[in-house]
Amino acid sequence: MNIDNEALCDELHRGIAAREGETLQRVVYRVLRELILAGKLPAQSRLPGSRELASRLALSRNTLNAALEQLATEGYLLRNRRGNQVALLPAPVDMHAENVPEIVLPASLGALPPATRRESPAMIFTPGMPAVNYFPLPLWRRLLDRTMKEEGCLLLGYGDSAGEWPLRAAIARHLTLSRGIHCAAEQVIITEGALEGLQLCTQLLSERGQLAWVEEPGYFGARSAFVSAGLHIEGIPVDDQGMRLPAEPTVPPALIFTSPSHQFPLGSLMSASRRLALLKFAIEHKCWIIEDDYDSEFRYGSEPIPAMLGMLPQSPVVYLGTFSKTLFPSLRLGFVVMPPALARAAQPAIQALLRGGHRAEQRALARFIEDGHYARHLAAMRRLYRNRQQQLGDALRQTLTLPYSLSGEKGGMHLTVAIDAIDDVRIADEARRFQMAPAALSRFYLSPSAGKTGLVLGYGNTSSSQYIPALARLNGLITRFQRARE
């Protein structure tokens, strides 16, 4: 229904009286715009003269004119010597319930893995959460401060898409020494955590509709990266020697995602013969292996296991690394190491796909590595986690009353406790009420009902004094929800 000048002034008066923190100019602009969009001020109708309108609203003409000018700039009003006229706009849509757009997300997103909640490092047994309270925060702040002082506002622009050169060089040197990967800085691409590295590899190395193999059970991030890129996924079973290559795969995949040095979540180490078989398969079928090396700096009882990337020259392997486990997750820095030919070929695409950023953090991290702090922190964390892992194993033996099997003792920051026929999802949910965040093992399977049940217990962030009381509570939940399923 169109409104006359009286009603228009009433609407503006009401808007001005009810304004909260808005300037007068903004209220006038907003009320007029709403009336135009609702069709109450129809196309080509004229507003009262600005002198008259300003005086009726007790506004200065400057304020009113500024509001009208803004509406004219945005195309709602036509202003000329004869006054202000509402512009000709498409007829307003009648926003009845049937016209309100329904929110329909793409059906393919239904295949995304369940959401993970890891909001606080204080939640006991959170898988993948490092001991952030041991991170040398004062030193880190000094390095960040020094970097910003020395480099100043130059660091505030976009950086190189592939990451800051000093960090790429520092990572290349570190990998050569600690992971048996001989690579040049040109091969190292800095990403926002391993997850962005995985998304990048997916974009570079596969096409929508192709197949990707993931480990079964396996890391949620691989599933989400592949599903959101429109790939089909197939779960490849994992045993105590890692991913078990299918005897005769019908369709070879474009991508094979694996965590050979410490399988997530079962913790197995892929044997040399499996690694070589997988490499041979990938070479023969022209697929790419994405090697996730998320926590293998933490190896107990043996040297860190060399990566697959370094095993055969020119093998089709891209390597994913992250500082989320070795330093802290909110740093959101990870990296991809590509074979030299791929790094060269992908350079233009990387420039188009990534934006760099976190430049001060990247440069401070380069110094942290080059000055030896990273190696020292890793050594200290390795000692801490080794002790925690042993103490957690002992505490489990003392507290769990149902039969269980343990895996993942050789490294990392979590133990996987498989227990038959328990409602592990319910147990994990209930545990949150007691500030515990173990993960349900069955959720890491593509088909949870066919997988093992149990709990993945992160000990990186949980000190040993908490183990016995926390496990006693968990044991209570485990026995309770076992009965509930029988």
Ligand SMILES: Cc1ncc(COP(=O)(O)O)c(C=O)c1O
């Ligand atoms: C198996 C596995 N790979 C990689 C990552 C690293 O992810 P990001 O670097 O994106 O934090 C995680 C983190 O939870 C993980 O569990």
